[in-house]
Amino acid sequence: MDLNSFIENFAEQFDETDASEIKAETVFKELDEWSSLIALSVIAMVDEEYDITIKGDDIRNSNTVEDLFNAVKSKA
Amino acid sequence: MAFLKIQNVSIRGIAACVPPKVEENMQIDLYTPDEASQIIQSTGIERKHIAEEGVTASDLSTKAAEKLINELGWQKESIDAIAFFTQTSDYINHPSVFEIHKSLGLNEECACYDFYHGCPGWVISLSAMCSMVSGGSYKRVLLLGGDCISKRIYKSYREERPLFGDCGTATALEFDKGATEMCFDIGTRSSDGASLIRPVGGERNPYTAETCQREIDLRTGKLSPDAIGEAMDGMSVFSFGITVPPKSIKR
Numbered sequence: 001m002d003l004n005s006f007i008e009n010f011a012e013q014f015d016e017t018d019a020s021e022i023k024a025e026t027v028f029k030e031l032d033e034w035s036s037l038i039a040l041s042v043i044a045m046v047d048e049e050y051d052i053t054i055k056g057d058d059i060r061n062s063n064t065v066e067d068l069f070n071a072v073k074s075k076a
Numbered sequence: 077m078a079f080l081k082i083q084n085v086s087i088r089g090i091a092a093c094v095p096p097k098v099e100e101n102m103q104i105d106l107y108t109p110d111e112a113s114q115i116i117q118s119t120g121i122e123r124k125h126i127a128e129e130g131v132t133a134s135d136l137s138t139k140a141a142e143k144l145i146n147e148l149g150w151q152k153e154s155i156d157a158i159a160f161f162t163q164t165s166d167y168i169n170h171p172s173v174f175e176i177h178k179s180l181g182l183n184e185e186c187a188c189y190d191f192y193h194g195c196p197g198w199v200i201s202l203s204a205m206c207s208m209v210s211g212g213s214y215k216r217v218l219l220l221g222g223d224c225i226s227k228r229i230y231k232s233y234r235e236e237r238p239l240f241g242d243c244g245t246a247t248a249l250e251f252d253k254g255a256t257e258m259c260f261d262i263g264t265r266s267s268d269g270a271s272l273i274r275p276v277g278g279e280r281n282p283y284t285a286e287t288c289q290r291e292i293d294l295r296t297g298k299l300s301p302d303a304i305g306e307a308m309d310g311m312s313v314f315s316f317g318i319t320v321p322p323k324s325i326k327r
Contacts, residue, residue, distance in 0.1 A: 035111075036235060036310065037118055043315045053319045056271070056311030 001050065001076055006069045009049050013041040024066040046072055078262040079327075085206045086252035091144040092222075092245040093136040094125035099226075101238045115238050124241025127224045133162045134172040136244025137220035138179045144218070144246045145180075152182055156214040161191035161201040161221035164228060176220060187214075194272060197221055202247065203260040209249050219247040231297025235310040261324045268316060271309035 003024060010028075011019040017033045028034055039059050046054050052075045054068075062068040100123045102112050116122050127136070137160065145152065158180070160173035171190035191201040198221055205217050222244035229236045276287045283291065293299035 037114060039311055040118075040314050043311060044318055047315070047319050053315055055268075055315050056309040059311055 001069075001073050003066065003069050006072070007065055009045055010042060010065055010068070013038050013045055022065060024064065024069070026065050027063050028065055028068070029063070042068075050076065052076060078260075080203055080207065080258075080260040080262065082203070082206045082210050082258045082260070084212065084251055084253055084255055085209045085258060086250050086255040088148055088248040088250050089144050090245065090247045091140040091147075092243055093140040093143075094241070094243050095127040095131060095136065097126045097128060098123050099126050099241070104237055106232060106234050106237060112238075119238065121238060124226070124239075125243065126226045127242040129227075131224065131242075132166050132172070133164050133222045133224045133242070133244050134160065134166050134176050134179075134220075136224070136242065137162075137222050137246060138176050138244070140244050141176070141180060141218055141220050141246035144248055148248055150216060150248070152180065155182060155186055155216050155218055157187035157189065157205070157208065158182065158218045158220060159189040159191060159201050159205050161193055161197035161219075162223055163192065163194060163197070164223045164225055165190075165192075173220075191221070197223075198245070198247070199260065200262065202249075203262060205249060206258060209251050212251050215251045217249040219249060221245055228295065230294040230299075230301045232300040233294075233302070233308075236308060261327055263320070263324070265316060265320065268312060271312040271316075 007022060007024060008019070011017070011022040014022070014031070014033050017031055021031070022028070042059065043054055046052055050072060052072055054072060054075065058068065058071040062071055101116055101121060102109065104112065107115065145155075158173060158177060160171075160176055162172060165172045166175055171188070173188040173190045177186065177188050189201075189205070191197060191204070193200050198219075201219055201221060205219050208214050209217050222242070223240075224242040225240045226242050229240050231237065275281055277283050277291060281287075290299060294301055
């Protein structure tokens, strides 16, 4: 599983936030556009792209995009 | 594996009853108009019907059942059993199905069953009641159910407020040798049950004066569940919803 493509997939869930604003170290919950609906899109994306089921706690316990990537990777 | 194949049962009709009062999701003051439109777009829910104080799921379901019985032309004496599924019973210590039995004026030879489930309440109880009818001993069964959940949700909880309205339903089942087979694929994800649990107020953690007041404050919106960390884990429920049921349907 590749971090850069995960970041790309993650960034695609946002409409107004430019993809260049989203990096491995981005604290995603601090992004203006972040909301519980985006969180749901991220869960759906991870299911779709990686066939991995993440739960609310995986999102809650992650600060950066890379944290979330690691959480997903650990379930692969 | 709980995969049921049931023969000899027909669904003769379904009726539903919603209360007249409506809450528009655009009008909820927890969201900006932009947020509200986004929620409506993602959920498809524009508005919900909300029961008046004191109106329960059994009331709405009874109304639906009366309509259904009339339209099918069923004699009440011909109903062998009724079942009721809800999460919002009329009383703490009395199965609501008995109240329905009384309101519908059914006779004492009619059996009553109560089910307590969440979202899959209709499907679970339908599978149970159809299994009973399938053998031919029960010829006619009415399955009632619904929730008046709007009183129980926490008013200032952003994740629940736009989703839940009030409704009661009735489904008529009849023994029928020519009926198409029904299939039920049933499973139980109890390990994730904590995502939806309300920990206080039952026998495990009975209300104290303090927790009871807190519940009232949560229901009226004075207190936010996010503030005290007692909220439905909506993300995990969603995650279950998009992964498990699609696989089941494929089976």
